Amino acid sequence: MTHPVHHNLIGGQWLPAAEGKTILNLNPADHTDVVGAFPSSHAEDVNQAVAAAKKAFATWRLVPAPKRAEILVRAGLLLQKRKEQYAKDMTREMGKVLAETRGDVQEAIDEAFYVAGEGRRLFGQTTPSELQNKFCMSVRMPVGVVGLITPWNFPMAIPSWKLFPALVSGNTCVIKPATDTPLSTYNLVQALVDAGLPPGVVNIVAGNGSTVGGALVEHPDVRAISFTGSSAVGSLVAQHAAATFKPVSLEMGGKNAQIVLDDANLELALDGALWGAFGTTGQRCTATSRILLQKGIAAKFTETLVARAKKLKVGNGLDESVEVGPQVNISQIETSEKYVAIAVAEGAKLLCGGHRLTEGIYAHGTFFEPTVLGGITPTMRIAREEVFGPVVSLIEFDTFEQAIEIANSVDYGLSASIYTKDVNRAFTAMRDLESGITYINAPTIGAEVHLPFGGVKHTGNGHREGNGAIDFFTTWKAVYVDYSDKLQRAQIDNAE
Ligand code: UN1
Numbered sequence: 001m002t003h004p005v006h007h008n009l010i011g012g013q014w015l016p017a018a019e020g021k022t023i024l025n026l027n028p029a030d031h032t033d034v035v036g037a038f039p040s041s042h043a044e045d046v047n048q049a050v051a052a053a054k055k056a057f058a059t060w061r062l063v064p065a066p067k068r069a070e071i072l073v074r075a076g077l078l079l080q081k082r083k084e085q086y087a088k089d090m091t092r093e094m095g096k097v098l099a100e101t102r103g104d105v106q107e108a109i110d111e112a113f114y115v116a117g118e119g120r121r122l123f124g125q126t127t128p129s130e131l132q133n134k135f136c137m138s139v140r141m142p143v144g145v146v147g148l149i150t151p152w153n154f155p156m157a158i159p160s161w162k163l164f165p166a167l168v169s170g171n172t173c174v175i176k177p178a179t180d181t182p183l184s185t186y187n188l189v190q191a192l193v194d195a196g197l198p199p200g201v202v203n204i205v206a207g208n209g210s211t212v213g214g215a216l217v218e219h220p221d222v223r224a225i226s227f228t229g230s231s232a233v234g235s236l237v238a239q240h241a242a243a244t245f246k247p248v249s250l251e252m253g254g255k256n257a258q259i260v261l262d263d264a265n266l267e268l269a270l271d272g273a274l275w276g277a278f279g280t281t282g283q284r285c286t287a288t289s290r291i292l293l294q295k296g297i298a299a300k301f302t303e304t305l306v307a308r309a310k311k312l313k314v315g316n317g318l319d320e321s322v323e324v325g326p327q328v329n330i331s332q333i334e335t336s337e338k339y340v341a342i343a344v345a346e347g348a349k350l351l352c353g354g355h356r357l358t359e360g361i362y363a364h365g366t367f368f369e370p371t372v373l374g375g376i377t378p379t380m381r382i383a384r385e386e387v388f389g390p391v392v393s394l395i396e397f398d399t400f401e402q403a404i405e406i407a408n409s410v411d412y413g414l415s416a417s418i419y420t421k422d423v424n425r426a427f428t429a430m431r432d433l434e435s436g437i438t439y440i441n442a443p444t445i446g447a448e449v450h451l452p453f454g455g456v457k458h459t460g461n462g463h464r465e466g467n468g469a470i471d472f473f474t475t476w477k478a479v480y481v482d483y484s485d486k487l488q489r490a491q492i493d494n495a496e
Contacts, residue, residue, distance in 0.1 A: 003034040006186060008045055008206060011052030012199020017041040017207065018048075023179060028095040028326040029316040029365040035093045038182045041207035046174065046215035049203035053145040053172040054221050056200030061142050061170040068168050069119020074195035076112030079105060082191065086156065088318065090184045094155055095325040095366075096280050097317035107157035108188060110449045115164040118470055122169065130494055133484035140474035142170030143247070144223035147216035149176050149209070149237070151228045152328050153283045153388075155184035161449070162226045163188070163202060165469035174203045174222070176212045180328050209233065217241050226472065227251070228285075230386075231412075231458045238461065249463035249472045251454055253386040254285045254414035256444040257407040259429070261400065262296035264419035268441060270304055272419065276443030277392035278312055278324050278370045283332070285459075286415040286437070286445045290376075290383060290393050292403050298396045302374060305394075306351045309370045315361060326365045327389055336368045336389035343382035343393070349374040353390070378406045386412065400425055408434045414455035415444040436460065 005022065007014040016022075017039035027033035039045070060068075079086065083105045090101035124139040148162040159175060166173050177185035182204075189202055205212050209229075217225055217240045224247045227237045231252040241248045258276055260269045276288030293301050317325035327333050333356050340354045353371030368390055376383050376393040383393055397403045407416055417439035418429040426440045436455035437447055447453050452464035463472050482488055 004036040006036055006038045008039050008041060009189060009204040010049045018044040025093050025182060027092050028328050031364050035183055038206040041205045041212050043215040045205050046212055046219060049174045049205045050145055050219050050221050052200040053174050053203050056198065057144055057172040060172050060198065060201050065122050065168060066119040069116040071195045071197055072112045072116040072164055072168060075191045076109050078191040078194055079109045079112065086187045089187060090155055091317040093183045094152060094181045095317055095328055097322055097325050098320060100280055104154055104157045107449060108160035111160040111164050114450045115168050118168050130490060131488045134488060135481040138476050138478050141477045143473060143475050144171060145174065145221055146171045146473065147174050147222040147225045149213045149227045150178055150185065152178035152180040153280060155181035156188050158228050159185045159188050161465045161469060166473045169470060169473040171473055172201050174205055174216060176216060177204065177206055179208060182206045220244055222246065248461065250461045251465060252459050253412050254455065254459055255289055255384060255386055255410040255412040256286055256415040257290040257292050258288045258444055259292045259403045259407060259418040260294060260297060260301060261420040261425065262294045263421050266297060266301060269419040270301065270308065272443035273305055274308055276445050278390050279445055281325050281327055282390040283328065283388050284445050286447065288392060288444045289387060290395055292395050292397055292406055295396055295398055302394055306372050309372050310352050312370045314357060314367055324370055324390060326367045330366050332389055333366045333368050336387060336391055339382055339387045339391060340371060343373050343380060346380045348376055348380065348382060378409050384410050404429065404432050411458040413457040414459040417442060417444045
């Protein structure tokens with residue numbers, strides 16, 4: 001069977017990788033279905049792409065920001081028109097169910113319209129001078145060529161979180177899509193190209209993370225790196241980028257807790273837990289991976305959660321009746337298996353799931369049962385380490401204060417949620433949970449694009465996407481205009 005062969009996008013031209021090698025993109029629900037072949041690129045391809053981006057920067061930075069924004073508006077409109085096709089492409093390469101891939105494309109559309117508004121803002125400041133007849137302001141400048149390294153779990157939304165603010169700010173980009181899900185990044189960039197983006201402003205170099213990502217991170221002409229992925233890789237990115245003093249924005253792991261207090265609306269908390277833990281097959285940085293249950297409701301909640309988890313329909317995400325798609329690849333399945341085994345060895349009770357699915361409709365895919373583990377204590381590895389699969393741990397507690405302490409007892413700090421009707425506790429939780437995102441009576445997933453997205457501790461290094469991305473993709477320039485027609489020496493001529 002033939003499949004499409006995709007090339008890198010360099011300086012407006014579609015070119016095969018210099019070494020001519022490719023990587024096959026397989027459907028995780030059915031490995032006999034080849035989505036396409038994508039370049040397996042090396043440093044030489046990265047060098048060409050960076051050179052093209054550097055050349056394009058000379059003119060793109062001078063295009064007025066409102067004009068740059070118009071391209072984003074047109075790209076957003078094209079994404080709206082192509083939403084269904086792009087969602088289907090994404091389910092085929094990534095596995096998550098159609099309702100969710102439609103949501104992923106929608107998130108890119110939302111980002112396009114939100115960031116386009118920045119084209120007429122990009123506000124700086126004016127401030128009085130300490131001297132007479134002198135004017136002071138600070139203006140945002142583009143950074144230059146930026147390198148973007150994106151993950152497979154939100155193959156269009158996360159590239160859009162990086163590309164759109166980088167572009168509206170006047171930067172040019174080299175993006176390395178996730179090896180498992182390049183097609184959705186190609187679709188996103190195609191929308192930009194069709195919307196009138198000039199050649200070289202966005203370049204795609206596909207391939208292996210350490211080869212292509214590594215070359216981008218080390219390239220002297222790349223001025224900043226924005227990375228989303230694991231904390232282990234993020235740490236390497238930061239260490240390598242330090243050699244050339246590149247600013248790095250890192251969005252990494254989570255071990256997100258949903259707290260359920262005795263007074264919570266239990267049905268609502270159960271709906272939230274199922275969606276937070278098993279939506280996207282648990283493969284979100286924001287996924288609920290710990291559910292903290294107050295003793296009074298723990299037994300009932302556990303029983304109902306397990307019953308409902310067992311009923312979730314697992315299968316090919318292109319089937320509209322399916323609720324949980326496959327995991328993206330075999331190594332993710334192995335991680336899920338490994339953590340279930342570690343948990344059980346440490347004394348956890350396997351309440352449901354825990355195994356890969358291999359028979360019948362599952363024979364050619366990478367499917368894992370929705371899994372609930374009970375009897376977890378906060379020090380077990382399953383309670384502290386990220387799994388990134390459909391595996392959730394139940395931890396019981398006595399008091400509200402204990403719940404906050406347990407929630408905060410991990411290295412990560414992306415998202416947290418609490419279900420309660422007690423407004424005092426809700427506000428205390430908003431203040432005390434160590435997380436970049438906090439939900440009250442809502443699951444840990446579902447951030448909207450126009451709020452800051454990111455976390456504390458090992459989840460990030462202080463930058464934010466969404467509302468905050470412009471801060472990363474611009475650099476401040478302080479400008480002083482002296483209209484006194486004489487030399488005025490700051491700190492000296494005006495001193496008493
Ligand atoms: C991620 O898991 O990396 O908040 C991103 C959410 C989505 C984005 C998740 N809007 O769950």
